[in-house]
Amino acid sequence: MLVRLRDWIWERLGLEPIVAIAGHKEVPLHRHTFWYYWGGMTLFLFGVQVATGILLLLYYRPSADEAYESVQFIMTQVSFGWLIRGIHSWSANLMVGAAMVHMFSAFMMKAYRRPREATWLSGMVLLALTLGFGFSGYLLPWNELAFFATKVGTDIAGALPGIGHFMLVFLRGGEQITGGTLTRFFGFHVAVLPAITTVLLGLHLYLVQRHGMSVPPSVEDTGGPRGAMKFVPGFLLRDAVGWLAALAVLALLAALFPWELGQKADPYAPAPAGIRPEWYFGWMFQTLRMLPAHVLFLEGELVGILGIGLAGLLWMVAPFLDSPDGRGGRARLWTTFGWLAIVYIIVFTLLMYRGGGGH
């Protein structure tokens, strides 16, 4: 019966080329193979986000009058609503973490070398989209912390030279954060960002398949990989082990540390103490906090925004500035830049949680 069903599907969908590609796909085995799993992990967590997000959509109502109450209803009245929201919130954070590990491992292993520049660029845009998901989703429960964190975030966008005010009005749907901003963020979160992400994710996966896994120059210089593992089933089964472990971690986090809802947003209330963004924006937030009011003749905040923007741009075009074969002095310089970036992000994120250095 099952064989007949499989044959029926096979005949109609014509999946032979895909099966053939999957059958031929191999993953090089060497001391850095572990880092290859992080792309799949990010993809898995994205899948969890899509599934739990759709379930939340069944009850969530995107208006200033109803958003908070609907999330409260999900948390208290809907069967397993607390679990779905908890997993969605925790998984979002784990996904950003996994995407960052994936990006840094690709950077440090020089996986962006020719011909994988487009893979790198599409990955960078996907990371930016992931942060966009985080920023837009954070406001949706319409609670006090989210309201003021969004205010701070959009204020920063508003400080951009030239296009700042346009960006602020575009993001908020006006000068202030209102129910209109919530509706707009909801639109970004469930329609605009998923649509762009789907296209780019398809491109990214195609490029990974097209070019195969990159082997780091350091491995190539020391005799190359010790062998290769078939993607199906060996690597895929190991991927599944990681995914199951992530699922267990999510279950633990959702049950032991329920995601708080806090107080409903009140646009007329003063900002509560300790407003800070999600951890993945922490290093940028802390950088802006620690800058003096003025640097030479420029405003400190503007210098910070320009500096972060420039560093991000430099990071993005690394494949074109690093040495093409990933070897030599220039390559070592870029590797040092990568380590510095990792240390900077960790230190400044920790500083934000310590709460020091504010102006």
Added chain:
Amino acid sequence: MATVHGLHGRLRVPAGRRGAVVILAAALAGLLAAPPLPAATKNSCVDCHRELEPEMARPIAEFGRSIHAARGLECTACHGGDPTDEDITAMDPDKGFKGRPSRDEIAALCASCHADAAYMKRFNPKPYVFSIAEWKTSVHCKLESEGDKKVATCTGCHGVHDIRSPDDPTSRVYHRNVPETCAACHNPEYMKGRPGKADQYEQYVGSVHGIALLEKGDLSAPACNDCHGNHGAAPPGVRNVAHVCGTCHGRVAELFGASRMKAAMDEAGMPGCVTCHGNHDIQPPSDDWISTAEDGACGDCHEPGSTADRATQSIIAAFRDLDRSIVTTDSLLQRAEVLGMATEYGRGMLREASDQVITARATLHSFDEETITAVAADGQGLVDRARDAAEGALRDWRNRRVGMGVSVVVILLLIALLLAKIRSMERPATEH
């Protein structure tokens, strides 16, 4: 005698001065036809009095800070005279100068403007209109008409030259300042020789109303005039006490008005609310009052062991049960909150139950055991729902942990199976 209509309403003037008064009235009528003007550039009242000894100069400074000056009035509005005349003749009676009004003229003088709704309307579209008739109902007016020179008239409470708006926190009659203003006269020293005690202010300061208004700054708390009236100030009569208290304590007054207790008290000539709560020294009510014991409020009329005594015991038991179950449910909810569980529904129910506790104690004024215990039982029902919610949250918390444990075990089992599968798949390849 003739009556002149003008700034000061209807003033009786001698026939010999009619001409001067008519001119003055015409001038004032012209002045009033236009909106109030700022102080004239030339004002001999100000120019001269400013140079006199402090006693005579003080009114100038005080008047400058008054509501009357702010509204554009001048000295002449009350004292008459001609401020454009730089000589002593400015104070010529022929120029309408009246000098210092005598004590018994003050109310009529103030009323000449403040009782004139049409005139007052130009300063405020919804003006307070003073009523001479109301003033005449006051103990102050009655005593004054009997020749008592120590009782308050308008200036006694409002001041003379430095009269401020009642909304101005520096005014003597600003709501929070009223008790002190009344106490300026209603104190044992000033009231010596008069019947009754004059310790109302001392009692009020320590009362629930006094603490609310004077210490906590709660402007909704009553000052003296809220119970006694202001321009018609008088102590409320025995039968009126419940109405006076009922202006704020509406529900309680309604219940008391419909109770058998009201009828019984009326018959016995007892002053309603005051019988149990007192008047100036009203203290926060306590459940201990609901008793026929020595310190209870019921013991003066009801014997221990009586039907009323048994009713008080049953009511007190219902109140205390309700209080106790609210406290225990609150701690259950707190436990659930500490564990990160959502308790909004339970908290809402408990808030309603706490409101019901207040309602139940208010219902005491129905003096009907069945009604009171029924309200307390409604409160108990709300507490039960809150407790169910709290226990449900704690049960959920335990179930979540069990569920999490089972899920993790299942996932670990799957991981073990996958690892075993990987090993079994790769073993032949390694052996080859």
